[in-house]
Amino acid sequence: MAGVSGAAPLWQFLTFTVNLFFVDFSQHAFSHVWSLCVEEHFYLVLPLLVIWLMRRPSLRRTVFVIGGVILFGICFRGYKLLPLIAPPGWSGREVPDDFGIFYYRYLYYPTYSRLDGLVVGVTLALVRIFRPEWWSWLARRGHAAMVAGIALTGAVCWMFRDDAMADATKIAAWGTVIGFPLLAVGLGLLVVSSVSRDGWLSRFSVPGSRLLATLAFSLYLTHKEVAHLDRSYLPSLTASPDWKTVVVYAVTCLVAAGVLYGLVERPFMVLRDRFERRAAERVDAEMLREPAL
Template identity: 50%
Template structure:
């Protein structure tokens, strides 16, 4: 598969997107068996990769929603929804069809009702008894974000106000903190399924990304000042993430008190802040990630959405079909997992994702194919 190179790519964002999908995949592999102790610390906190995806989505999709206003235009809500539909629905529905009509594809026996997947509501009332295609929960959060963002932007841009914008963003974060605290008090034994998955408790990363997009779009002086401090942003973000890792250390995970409780209440916005600072650092010319071009990162970043949709089912089938290779959990098993997951993602990308994105381009008729492919790689949809 030939993936066209785009000029002036932001390599730091590619690296972050690759990091996000890899740690999520490692985290999900723990479902199928014991992993080497040397990588358990990574897999244990691999759920943070989804929060990184949320920050990247808020940042990049937020810029797309805000960009028309720089030239005195208005955001076309219809066009925004149409482009999101072309980007998300074909690959998602293709994989969903496999889960519905090919039971052997599923990594778990039971699937949530089809209507929940079609309406992007399977993340509400989530239960581990119906965990097949459970990774779609984060796509539900993204879809709710895509639904509300253009409406909110259109409303706020009628009478732009810095104070009003800050108040809205702060209100969303404070609402999430208060709601998580309230839900923990009601259901102390249901921290994860009752709080981690619903969209209304998981907006911190998206809000952080949108805040970065607002600063970059409408406050270029502030943004330039940030871009001069790439290393400081990276180090500060790392400290924030390290603090959250301490909150969710293994002994306390799932408890209804102590650091794990405060990790759920306050750690999620702190994690989003840290990931946001690292995201800003990744596009800074003097940031560490912006200076390093990781070999293969551009290709993996392009395949991230397809990988996210297929990796759990593919890994499960590999484990069942090749137990003589996968049960020892050695280099051969890791190589087999990598090859099969990448192969499935490449097929989905070539057969479904890319054709529909090109169809979107033909319908739009104002973007070149090269610009389309560049956008296709950079959008961090889950």
């Protein structure tokens, strides 16, 4: 990667810090690496946070941390977009000339600006595990969750409509400030509806969804690289945006994802399950052992 013109230094890839520095938009084959950095930061920080919270479990502390994370994201994005959302003349700061680069560099890619979606997912998991009565209450209201989720998601889509983003208007700025948490909550409600007892979404199955869900991570890791290779080595099949190009992309991306899943992801999941099974067996054996007299 270090030898590719315009690509980030190798150490940023190895340390998962690409999203904290400037990302070269010309490197489309690896432009999605920012989200992998966010994911890695989540895996590293969440266990430490959980260990700290479990030392003295408290609903109030948990709510405070969740609310604090969301409030931090709102305040940070609001500060960065202050020239757009403040009354005229209130701030001496100016809107950057290249708003697109500014937006992606400081508001879209960094982990500290993308915690809203992560905290909503963690909150749903906490409710289901530690507050089953709350989860049961949600599960009985699948239709309401679906309507609320669609309403919130639609409102955010309106905030980020093309004309608003192109003009960098106040609506787009406010959408960035509060739209991220609203979108996360809206999608979270749709997830609740899809697994609820009476939710309309839970009554339907999409053909092929199980396969896509299985290959989702491998597909995400490889789809841009495979598409780049398709354009480089199969130009006659990918030159025009028609159904043949879509088929070529779909087949090659799925094949590559299947190979990665079969050779890497699946074997390591088997090892993980085997390790967890042995750990559980050791715990059971210790529990059944008679105490020494």
